[in-house]
Every structure is written in C-alpha cells, then in structure tokens.
Amino acid sequence: MAGSELTNVRSPRVKAARRLTKRAYREQDRRFLAEGPQAVREALKLDGVTLELFATAEAELRHSELITEATLQGIPVHRASGEVMSELSQTVTPQGLLAVCGLVHVPLEQALGGPSGPGGPSGPGGPGGADDTGDTGGVDDTGDMSGAGGGPRLVAVLAHVRDPGNAGTVMRAADAAGADSVIFTDASVDPYNGKCVRASAGSLFHLPVVIGAPVSAAVRQLKERGLRVLAADGAGKHTLDDVDLSGPTAWIFGNEAWGLPEEILAEADDVVRVPIYGQAESLNLATAAAVCLYSSARAQRVS
Amino acid sequence: MAGSELTNVRSPRVKAARRLTKRAYREQDRRFLAEGPQAVREALKLDGVTLELFATAEAELRHSELITEATLQGIPVHRASGEVMSELSQTVTPQGLLAVCGLVHVPLEQALGGPSGPGGPSGPGGPGGADDTGDTGGVDDTGDMSGAGGGPRLVAVLAHVRDPGNAGTVMRAADAAGADSVIFTDASVDPYNGKCVRASAGSLFHLPVVIGAPVSAAVRQLKERGLRVLAADGAGKHTLDDVDLSGPTAWIFGNEAWGLPEEILAEADDVVRVPIYGQAESLNLATAAAVCLYSSARAQRVS
Known part of the structure; x- marks a missing residue:
C-alpha cells in the first residue's frame, strides 16, 4: 500500500x-x-x-x-x-x-498481421500512433495470435456504433467467437469509454483493438489480406443462411438506429442480414453481431 | 384530444x-x-x-x-x-x-397450445390469472401462431434473469428467431418493467409471454408437449455445435452472474454451452441467448 x-x-x-x-x-x-x-x-x-x-x-x-x-x-x-x-x-x-x-490499441496493420502481408512480422511501430503501447508484452501476445495460421480469419469492424454498451458487448462476443481483432472506425464510440470497458468484460485486454481507422482504409486493407468483407444490415439481399462463411471474413456492424451508410454498403463484398422469422423489426446490434460472428466461427470450424 | x-x-x-x-x-x-x-x-x-x-x-x-x-x-x-x-x-x-x-401475458397452457395437447384449443381461461387479457384479438393471433403445425417448436424460458434490459433483449431475439413463446419463471424480472418493455422493442406485444410459472412446472409441461429442454450454461458438457437442434426445443436461460441452479440443470434434458473460442470467460446473457435461439431456428429450417 x-x-x-x-x-x-x-x-x-x-x-x-x-x-x-x-x-x-x-x-x-x-x-x-x-x-x-x-x-x-x-x-x-x-x-x-x-x-x-x-x-x-x-x-x-x-x-x-x-x-x-x-x-x-x-x-x-x-x-x-x-x-x-x-x-x-x-x-x-x-x-x-x-x-x-x-492505452492498449494497436495500429491497423499490426492488428491484421503486419505490413508485409499475411503471416508477416507483427512488430510494433506501424502507423496509427499507438507506439507507446505497441511494445507491451500482452499486446504482442494477442497480435501473434492474429498472425497465426497465415493472417486473420475473423475480424469485427464497428462503423458508426455510438452506444458504448453495445460496442463493449460486441467486443466481448468477438472475443468469445475467436475473432482476431476488433476495429473501431473513426466515427465510432471510444472503446476506452467506461461503459464500453465494463461491457467488454475484459475482452478489451484480450484481442487487438484498432481505433479511428477510416472505414475505406480498413475495408481496403481487409480485402488486401484476403478477407471477404460483409456488411451486416437489415436491408441485405442475402441472409446469414445463404452465404458461405467458411473463408476468412470481416463483418462490418453499423449504427443501431440507422444501420450502415450507402458508401460502406457499396464497398463491402456483400450485404448480409440476419433472417427475421418472427415479427421483430430488427435485432439489437450486439445480439445481431453475436449471431453473425458465431455463424462465421462455426462455418470456419466445420469446413 | x-x-x-x-x-x-x-x-x-x-x-x-x-x-x-x-x-x-x-x-x-x-x-x-x-x-x-x-x-x-x-x-x-x-x-x-x-x-x-x-x-x-x-x-x-x-x-x-x-x-x-x-x-x-x-x-x-x-x-x-x-x-x-x-x-x-x-x-x-x-x-x-x-x-x-x-397486461398481455397468457397462462402457460395457452402459450404452449392449449390444455388438450399440441394443436388443441388455445382459448382464454386457463390457470394463471390473465383472464382479463386472454381474450384480446392480438393475443389470440399470436396464440394461434404457436398452435400452428402441431405445437410449439421453439420456446425461450428465462429463469432467474434479473436484469430487465437483458430480459427485454432476449424477448426481442426470441421474437426475431421465430420463437413461439417466452416464459418468465417465478424468480425472474417483471417483463412489464419499463426497461424490459423498451429493450424488447415491441416484441412483448408480438409473442405469447408467460409470467411467474414455477420452473419445474414449466419444464414438465414443455417435456409433455414433446419439446427437448436444453439448459444454456457455461458448464454444459455439450456445446451448441454438438447437439441436434432440429426438433422442437425449449431453451432455459439463467442469471448472468451465477448461471442456472443445480435443480434446473438436473431437470433439463441436456446442459449446453455456447463454445468460447477466444479468451472471454463467458458471453453476455442476451447475446448467448440470441446465438442459441438462432442456432435452433436454423437447424429447424435446414432439416
């Protein structure tokens, strides 16, 4: 003391x-x-x-x-x-x-497995301004995890998510589903917000988190690393049950009230909705994200 | 005015x-x-x-x-x-x-398709003390839905769920996943709690809700009507990916902090956990429930 x-x-x-x-x-x-x-x-x-x-x-x-x-x-x-x-x-x-x-967040390139492509070195020092935490042991541990097996296979992107409780719950679900990283785009809530930290139930410390990445840059880099980028949106043409989720996938989740903006939907490889079998208009953002991420986790393990 | x-x-x-x-x-x-x-x-x-x-x-x-x-x-x-x-x-x-x-809740027997077994009459007047609302048109509509096709195929049971926001979010997810009813056992939060009503996003009005059913009575009646009763618990022997979910299923969800009590685990046909692939200790109750309910919804439709 x-x-x-x-x-x-x-x-x-x-x-x-x-x-x-x-x-x-x-x-x-x-x-x-x-x-x-x-x-x-x-x-x-x-x-x-x-x-x-x-x-x-x-x-x-x-x-x-x-x-x-x-x-x-x-x-x-x-x-x-x-x-x-x-x-x-x-x-x-x-x-x-x-x-x-x-702060524990890492630069986008580090979260995705290093600047030299899948399987490349994931050392500290990439762009993004988190140099002071990029060399902590813990972050390296989780960074290594994402690099294992030739690049990330499951990534959650939070675009325009404003509710800290929802954002933290998505981090927790992404961690549970074995995601390699969580990316907060520039228009999203701060993951260091107290409510978000609490809702993450420790997951903020478990997997590489990226902050403030512009959506377009994140989508481009995810595609470059071989991930299929799926926008989760109630207006999706395909449902979760219609798409092949066995390959490396990045999910983009948007604002609960108004979903994802047109430009993001256009940049994604596909727009996918969780099927609604009852009378509910939609799902809560965090529960929809959990259903999507677990669908990917299962498809990747079964295949 | x-x-x-x-x-x-x-x-x-x-x-x-x-x-x-x-x-x-x-x-x-x-x-x-x-x-x-x-x-x-x-x-x-x-x-x-x-x-x-x-x-x-x-x-x-x-x-x-x-x-x-x-x-x-x-x-x-x-x-x-x-x-x-x-x-x-x-x-x-x-x-x-x-x-x-x-109040819009209905007696347990009505929610499960009437006292004379699957497909039986689902009129008002069963035990449970909701006679004053049992004859509203809307409740009859949803009651009929649960009776269609020979009895309920997907039911969510909330046992000892205390957080109203979680309970409402589970109702919303159950509605979205096409569940036939939601049962609040005697030790659960009041679904008419303002936070619960808000979190349900209208779903409280969409599907038959039962209040105050003793867990044992609910489990017995669910089994009698041919539903397999699965307790969702982190201590489950089987994971969601190991069990056959294609038949009629009732899921029991417990308290987030301490899960389900021994006696409920013992009464269930099986105890099933959502697999944790990352470092998270557990999932938020509402997200775990959504993953379970959607796994059932998918398995029932694919088979």
Whole structure:
C-alpha cells in the first residue's frame, strides 16, 4: 500500500484519475480507467498496461490476490475512501477497485498481421500512433495470435456504433467467437469509454483493438489480406443462411438506429442480414453481431 | 384530444399512471406503461390492449398517425406538458409518447397450445390469472401462431434473469428467431418493467409471454408437449455445435452472474454451452441467448 488512505476527492492524484472519465483527457494523457475486479484482473495479465490501482479497504480484503499481483508487479496501489471511489467510479454501485491503464490499441496493420502481408512480422511501430503501447508484452501476445495460421480469419469492424454498451458487448462476443481483432472506425464510440470497458468484460485486454481507422482504409486493407468483407444490415439481399462463411471474413456492424451508410454498403463484398422469422423489426446490434460472428466461427470450424 | 393539456404532475390521472412504474402497483392495477413510438405502435396493433395515451404537443405532430389510430380506436389521448411527460417517463430523453396498457401475458397452457395437447384449443381461461387479457384479438393471433403445425417448436424460458434490459433483449431475439413463446419463471424480472418493455422493442406485444410459472412446472409441461429442454450454461458438457437442434426445443436461460441452479440443470434434458473460442470467460446473457435461439431456428429450417 503506497501511503495512507486517500480521502480528499480534490487531491491531485484523484483529480488526475477522475479526468480520465472524459474522452479528450484520455486521448491527451494516453490513459483510461478500468473498473471492477474482472477488468483489473485482465489488465494485470498484460505487462506494463496497469499504471496505478485504487482500492477501498473492503475491496483490498475481498480481492487480495489482485492487490498482491499488482504489488509484485511494482504497480502503485492507493487505498481510497468510499467517497473517493464514488468520485472515480462510473457505476451506481462501485466495486471498490479501479485501475488506471495505458492505452492498449494497436495500429491497423499490426492488428491484421503486419505490413508485409499475411503471416508477416507483427512488430510494433506501424502507423496509427499507438507506439507507446505497441511494445507491451500482452499486446504482442494477442497480435501473434492474429498472425497465426497465415493472417486473420475473423475480424469485427464497428462503423458508426455510438452506444458504448453495445460496442463493449460486441467486443466481448468477438472475443468469445475467436475473432482476431476488433476495429473501431473513426466515427465510432471510444472503446476506452467506461461503459464500453465494463461491457467488454475484459475482452478489451484480450484481442487487438484498432481505433479511428477510416472505414475505406480498413475495408481496403481487409480485402488486401484476403478477407471477404460483409456488411451486416437489415436491408441485405442475402441472409446469414445463404452465404458461405467458411473463408476468412470481416463483418462490418453499423449504427443501431440507422444501420450502415450507402458508401460502406457499396464497398463491402456483400450485404448480409440476419433472417427475421418472427415479427421483430430488427435485432439489437450486439445480439445481431453475436449471431453473425458465431455463424462465421462455426462455418470456419466445420469446413 | 381529450380535454386540455395536463400540466399538473399531481393530478390524479398523472399519479395513476406514474404509480405503474412500480411492480406492486402494476400487479394491483393490472396495467403497465409502454413508452416511445415503437412500443405504442405495436400496442395499438392489439385490440383492447392500449387503454390511454399520453403525448406531448411535439410528439402529437411527429407521430400523428399513431394519435389518429388511437383516436379511431376510441382510446383517450391526453396531451401532456413536458414536465408531466418527464414525470411519467423512465428514460433520460423522453420521446413524448407513452401508453397505459392492459397486461398481455397468457397462462402457460395457452402459450404452449392449449390444455388438450399440441394443436388443441388455445382459448382464454386457463390457470394463471390473465383472464382479463386472454381474450384480446392480438393475443389470440399470436396464440394461434404457436398452435400452428402441431405445437410449439421453439420456446425461450428465462429463469432467474434479473436484469430487465437483458430480459427485454432476449424477448426481442426470441421474437426475431421465430420463437413461439417466452416464459418468465417465478424468480425472474417483471417483463412489464419499463426497461424490459423498451429493450424488447415491441416484441412483448408480438409473442405469447408467460409470467411467474414455477420452473419445474414449466419444464414438465414443455417435456409433455414433446419439446427437448436444453439448459444454456457455461458448464454444459455439450456445446451448441454438438447437439441436434432440429426438433422442437425449449431453451432455459439463467442469471448472468451465477448461471442456472443445480435443480434446473438436473431437470433439463441436456446442459449446453455456447463454445468460447477466444479468451472471454463467458458471453453476455442476451447475446448467448440470441446465438442459441438462432442456432435452433436454423437447424429447424435446414432439416
């Protein structure tokens, strides 16, 4: 435990963490908040990602293994009063544990397996401005995974997704379905948003995430690497059951309210809809994404 | 428009609607609130379900077709001030339109196709205490659907699901996947909860919903009607890809945090898990349910 309990919500340390609830400061400070034992556990598995930990006395007891792990890694652990934790937390019922983390996203080329094509080196240093995190061990681990077997086989692209809960749930589903990476295009929500981090249930730390890629550039690079690019949209000509999903596939998911814009639909290799057998108008974005990603995962394993 | 604009949040009419935000009063008054144009549109499609409509002046203009439809049906439409709507609304950004509806759930036996077995009469009057809504045209429509083809082929059971957003999203996915009914067991959230109604995106009005059925009774009746009862649980021996889903199937979904209790797992014909191909510990309940339900829908149509 570094020092005594933090009780002043106006202390510089608390204010420095608190400002990370705003996107502009996350981008400026290149840090974000990961709240709750699950997120903290996953963050601690990546070398060099967790920079500081805040814990209430109660959480220290309840999650002593995480406190021990952080201490062993030399990460400063600050005991925080309930009031300080409430100030930092973005949940109604704070779980008493919160990490300040360095950004974990990687450049698009690295997520797709390196600049020299499928199977090429996936080292740090590609374009995209995440150099400061590109050389963490954990990110390399997941980057290697995507390179295994000759390039990515399943990628989720979030284009114009604005709801952080939906975006985080898609990350979690993509991780579960064995996707190689998740790409947030330039018009999507910030994956470091607190709600998104929570909804991802640790998956933000599990697979390479790309931020701010222009949709056109992402689609072009995905195609260059041999992935079939499918736009998931209720207006699709084909349904999920009509298309061959056995090959490497990238799915583009759009905004729940208004789907995907024309230019993206035009750039995709095909526009595919989840069939609606009942009276529902549509599916929730995250559930539709899960159905699409699992259809791909199954088709790739059966074939 | 019935009378002048309601501006007093303490008026008896506003208070009578406002109290429906609490479960005890919904049960006592046998009414619930459906908020937003989508829910109101679907409610109006069912004869006799919508009892009153509250609309702001702005919403009246924007959704004039719904106001006209309600008026044609003889449903009282009350113009409400923004303040009154905020009092009634359970959303951060009220959409200006809110219906007071009669309960729409049906008895278990009716949802499963009538007391005399598959294909039997599905009239009102079965046990379960929904007699006042059992004879609405809309519910009969959906009841008939479940009886078509010799009994239900796909049923979703929510056991111990506590999060209203998750429960509503499962209802929506079940509707989309063509399920014949959704059963909320006695330990689950109230489907008339405002968040649940919103997350269902109208599906609460689309397919027969059962409330408060004891799990054991539901499982027994589902088996009696020839459905294979599968418990969806991360601890399942079989994965979704290992089981034959082509026959009539009922899926039981449990609490996100702690899954399904032992006694339910023991009563099911099989315990099935969604395979996790990546590093995620589990899937969000609603996304897991969507993947299971769509796997069934596909298997039933391919076979």
